[in-house]
Amino acid sequence: MNALPSSSRPNPTEAVIAALSAELVNRYGERAVTSMAVREQHGHSLTWAKNQPPDVVVYARTTEEVSAIVKLCAAHDVPVVPFGTGTSLEGHINAPFGGVSVDVSLMNRIIAVHDEDLDCVVEPGVTRKALNEFLRDKGLFFPIDPGADASIGGMVATRASGTNAVRYGTMKDAVLSLTAVLADGQIVKTASRARKSSAGYDLTRLFVGSEGTLGIITEITLKLQGIPEAISAGICPFPSVKAACDAVIMTIQSGIPMARIELLDEVQVRAVNLHSKLTLPESPLLLVEFHGTEAGVEEQAERFGEIAAEFGGGPFEWATKPEERSKLWQARHDSYWAARGLRPGAQSVATDVCVPISRLAECVEETKRDIAEIGLIAPIVGHVGDGNFHVQPLVDMDNPAEIAACEAFVDRLVRRALAMEGTCTGEHGVGQKKMKYLEIEHGPAALDLMRVLKRALDPHNIMNPGKIVAL
Incomplete structure (x- = not known):
């Protein structure tokens, strides 16, 4: 720090x-x-x-x-x-x-839902799962899904994203307005419920991602989405992480409107199988999901299948029933705890970076080589549709050499992403651990402006x- x-x-x-x-x-x-x-x-x-x-x-x-x-x-x-x-x-x-x-x-009240405007007003203690449970009968959902059942206030404070970001964006795209308590106790509201405004500074975005350093968020107005007519999900194994990443890049560049496209490397797949009692093929794997009409989803899936085949991917295993999809995505969301099971007693060091989509395969591949060289167990999982991936080294905290090796690895990972014009964190936030990289990423003038x-x-x-x- x-x-x-x-x-x-x-x-x-x-x-x-x-x-x-x-x-x-x-x-x-x-x-x-x-x-x-x-x-x-x-x-x-x-x-x-x-x-x-x-x-x-x-x-x-x-x-x-x-x-x-x-x-x-x-x-x-x-x-x-x-x-x-x-x-x-x-x-x-x-x-x-x-x-x-x-x-x-x-502070966990859902204050109002405006069905016709596709927005809602909530207190910061409402969790994303509780909100979506409340919205389900209205045919609406809140799409930002970081995996953990985080509070909406915390998700705003850290500018969270998650598995749906490739289609629905991140918290900066989902927040219309918020109420915050400033350092002197003054209460401010940053905007109205209007979908756009050019009236003054964008105070809403100032607080989104501020991590509690500028004020405490106490009320949030969120954009909502209609539940899609059709949802289709499935898994597609690949011969290598590079092949999977290249398929992701081609899919995005082809304009296919993926709702979710998640990468699990072979280490993470093994962890998920053990933890969630699944039998996924233990090779680099993409979990994909399509939202839209019945015809649109079928067309998207067919086109993605063609792209995956070009990179040696397949065969597809589609989860057509809601309970099958839920089981797959729950296993993905449990990947943090699943990874910890690969080395009981070790401490998890979860970290993330994000790079331009065109550099994704290169960055992941170099990271995999780095992991192999230092000899740590470090599963990789990522929201790769937007170039964001997570690495989770498992470290023996009683072994100083291992701790030092992991710290050096995380440093190399971040600097690798920055050298590729990426960011030190795609969604975890800065907190204490990533402070030292902000000047490298933004430059001294921008950091001084933050101060x-x-x-x-x-x-x-x-x-x-x-x-x-x-x-």
């Missing part, structure tokens, strides 16, 4: 923290928690980032409560760290300087300090 200069670090005294904790308990009762178990849960990451718990956790119920909590923290220069479901992978929810974790999981924005909105650096940019 990039350390903050001492002059910019929040540094409340123990007496201040004790007094603030007492005030929060007095105001919010049992919803203000200081037990170590709960605090550690709120300073926990799903990867190897060190646990850094807050001093107190407060479960907020309304925007007004979040505002009051932030005002109290601002008055004492105490850090504020937002918390949704805790599924982040780059140390976003850690509290390196202590402070207050504002848990929004109780200017951070200082303008959070002059005392209390909003999730130690993430994205160091002041």
Whole structure:
């Protein structure tokens, strides 16, 4: 993690923290928690980032409560760290300087669904699965699907994407408007429900991907989609990762409107088979899905089959029943836990990069060679339709040499992607772990501009300090 200069670090005294904790308990009762178990849960990451718990956790119920909590923290220069479901992978929810974790999981109301406008208004604690369950009977769905049952607020904060991004875009495309609490407790709404606007700065996009460093998101207006008339999914094995990636590139360049196109390398397929009790062919594999009319889906599938055959792919195994598709995609979503099963006791180091689609095969192939050379178990899985893939090394945390080898591998992976005009993270976000790459990716002038924005909105650096940019 990039350390903050001492002059910019929040540094409340123990007496201040004790007094603030007492005030929060007095105001919010049992919803203000200081037990170590709960605090550690709120300073926990799903990867190897060190646990850094807050001093107190407060479960907020309304925007007004979040505002009051932030005002109290601002008055004492105490850090504020937002918390949704805790599924982040780059140390976003850690509290390196202590402070207050504002848990929004109780803010889980679906406030309104406007069927005719294809949008809805939700609180940040609503999870994507709960939202889609609610929408199903209305013939609508929310397409952004990062795999984990993440909260909508967390997905906005990290600019999440996922398996449907190749067709439906990412969170930056799905958010029409949001309400946020700023560092001084002020409440702002960034836009209306209109589908487009040229009225002023695009404040909505400023907060999408800000990872809680500019404010706490408390309400979101989302674009929705109609459930497709027909959905067809299937698997297609390939002789190599390169062949699979080349087939993806040709598919995208041919204009075939894929809904999902996911890559699993042979290591990840083996993990999925063991974890989900499947019998997928243990070679590089594409999971594909088509949305549209019956005729359109059939035509898309036929054309994709022709392209796959050109690169040695096949045979297809199509999942035509909804329960078969669900089983396949659930296995894909469980790939994180499946991979961990390949080396029980090892720590997962999940990371991601994204490159232009034309460089995808080259980047994945070089990464595979790198993995083989260092001798780690590191499955690869990716939303390759947009050039984004994930690598999950499994590391013995009691072996310093292995830790060093993994850190060097992740560094090479990121620099490889950047050299190909890609990004250090396609969807995991920056958090603590990717801070050091932002200047390489964006340049010093752009990074300085980010600091200017951070200082303008959070002059005392209390909003999730130690993430994205160091002041």
